[in-house]
Amino acid sequence: MISRFFRLAENNTSVRTEALAGVTTFLTMAYIILVNPGILSQAGMPAAAVVVATCLAAGIGSILMGVIANYPIALAPGMGLNAYFTYTVVLGMGLPWQTALGAVFISGAAFLIMTLAGLRQLIVAAIPRPLFASIAAGIGLFIAFIGLKNAGIVVAHPATTVALGDLTSPAALVALLGLAVIALLQVWNVRAAILIGIVVASALGWLLGLVAFKPEPIDPAALTATLFKADIPAALGLGPNGKGLSIGLVEILFVFLFVDLFDNLGTLVAVSKRAGLVRPDGSIPRLNRIFVADSLATMIGAGAGTSTTVSYIESAAGVSAGGRTGLTAVVTGLLFLLAIAFAPFASAIPAAATAPALILVGALMMAPLAEADWTDPQVAIPAFLTLIMIPLTFSIANGLAMGVISFAILKLVRPRPAVVPVEGLLGRKVLGVSFGDLFLYALAALCIARFVWLGGE
Structure with missing residues (x-):
């Protein structure tokens, strides 16, 4: 039955x-x-609850991907988006983490609606693939910088903005x-290199007194601290905690939605190529099913x-x-899902022990930059x-906005065809301009309006 359902022989x-491969x-x-609770706990979320939530999101999301789309792609809370x-x-805009969770849920629902409505084609046609690559790499630099900062390797400096910290x-x-x-371990191709590194660093952290750990019994009820706490009305500016729908809230929803989209496109292309699942014309089979599974996982x-x-x-390691x-x-x-049993041990991991994971994952996210033509x-x-x-x-959001604005301006000066040809309504033109290009220019105009609004603030 399993063989037939997943088409193993085929x-x-x-x-x-x-x-x-799954292992x-x-x-x-x-x-x-270990890393996700370390980041989200700084937003005021209980670490033990976030461990359980992380395992649930990754477990259910990966199972949905396997069952709905039949792809060897696993899901989990994304690095960069958690930062x-x-x-x-939360820390920069001062929003409660419950409101931020509400924005995440709405972005997942919007992603699902866009997928079912076919709007994904418009986005893919309007924005160039090299911009996808630079977004992924930019997020890599972002989380690597956070890792260096959490470890005290990079510190603030009044004269140079940043400087080398005390390495002792x-x-x-x-x-x-x-x-x-x-x-x-990665040079030696050890699969669990990052996990082993975190454990070794945590052991040294305990010896140096960076964390005071008091073991607690396994308590699945820890999840109740975050379960169904997403404040969806507040994320829309409504309800007792809402302050009206502002450009700030729209920006949050925009980033959660579009970075998720770009991240998935890059991952799908890379993993599908490695697995030999890409069609001769470059298209990916069952793409909409993949996006449906992803959006449902985000909402869950x-x-x-x-x-x-x-x-x-x-x-790609499993592939x-x-x-x-x-x-x-x-x-x-x-x-x-089995890893939920380790939730009580989340507080035993010091931030300095997860910092190396942030730094090296950031390094691995540089690979997509090779896709861009840096001579053009x-x-x-x-x-x-x-x-x-x-x-x-x-x-x-700032990086994404700058990229969209600059690309739109340069394309306006020197028009060039879309990276992915679009047929039907999306390929039609108005006064010689395709709907895809109009979408890009509208997106750039919104980004410019955002910067004007931020300047006024």
């Missing part, structure tokens, strides 16, 4: 191969169980040890109490181990502005 694989994927991305959730939305401090020593362990994750759930590039169908994702999801100014300028503005302004 994909030249077996239950054993898919199971081993491999889990080991490469299990670090998120945006904490540092920009306990936090820096813990982070540097973890960085060395993870780097060496927000309901449980975590930031946006996305497809993980670490799924390299032979995974070709959704059974790989289902096995990964089941392992995440029309591509290089928007891609670079996106890349550099995300970490330097501590905002994914």
Whole structure:
């Protein structure tokens, strides 16, 4: 029955191969169980509850991907978006984490509606692929910077803005040890390199007194601290906690939605190519099913109490181990659900121990930059502005806006065809301009209006 449902014979694989691939994927991305609570707890969310929510979002999301789309792609709360959730939305804008969760839920619902309505084609046609790559890399620099900051390796400086911290401090020593362990293990192709590095760094952190851990019994009820706490009305500016729908709230929804979309497109292309699932014409089979699974996972994750759930590039590790169908994702999801038992141990992981994971995951996110043609100014300028503005302004939204505006201006001066040809209504033109280009120009106008509004504030 399993073989028929997942079409194992058709994909030249077996239950054993898919199971081993699922375990491999889990080991490469299990670090998120420890890293995500470390980031979201800084927004005031209970760490133990976030561990359970992370495992639920990753477990259910991965199983949905396997069952609905039959792809070997695992999902979990996304790196970068969890940092945006904490540092920009909650700490930067001063919104309660419950409101931020409401925005995550709404973005997932909007993603689902857009997928069912076919609007995804318009977005893909309007925005160039190199911009997708620079967004992913910019987020990588963003989370690496956060990791360096959390470890005290990079500190604030009144004259130079940033400077090198005290590398002999306990936090820096813990982070540097973890960085060395993870780097060496990755060079040796150890699948669980990041997870092992976090554990080793945590052990040193305990010895240096960075954390006071008091073991507690396993309590699944810990999830109740975040379960169904998403304040959807407040995210829309309504209800007793709402302050009216503002540009700030619209921006939050925009970032959660579009970064999720871009992240998924990049991951899908990379993993699908590795698995040999891309059609000869470059299209990806069952793409809408993939997006449906992703959007449902984001809504479930927000309901449980975590930031946006996305497809993980670490799924490529499972594909390299032979995974070709959704059974790989289902096995990964089941392992995440079993990991809920480790929720009480979240508080035993110091921030300095998870910092190396942020730094090295950020490094791995640089790979998409190879997709951009850096010799073409029309591509290089928007891609670079996106890349550099995300970490330097501590905002994914700013980088995305700068990239869209600059690309739209350059395309207006020198028109060029869309990266992905669009047929039907979306391919029609008004006064010689396609609907896809009109969408891009409208998006750029909104981004300009946002900067004007921020300047007024």
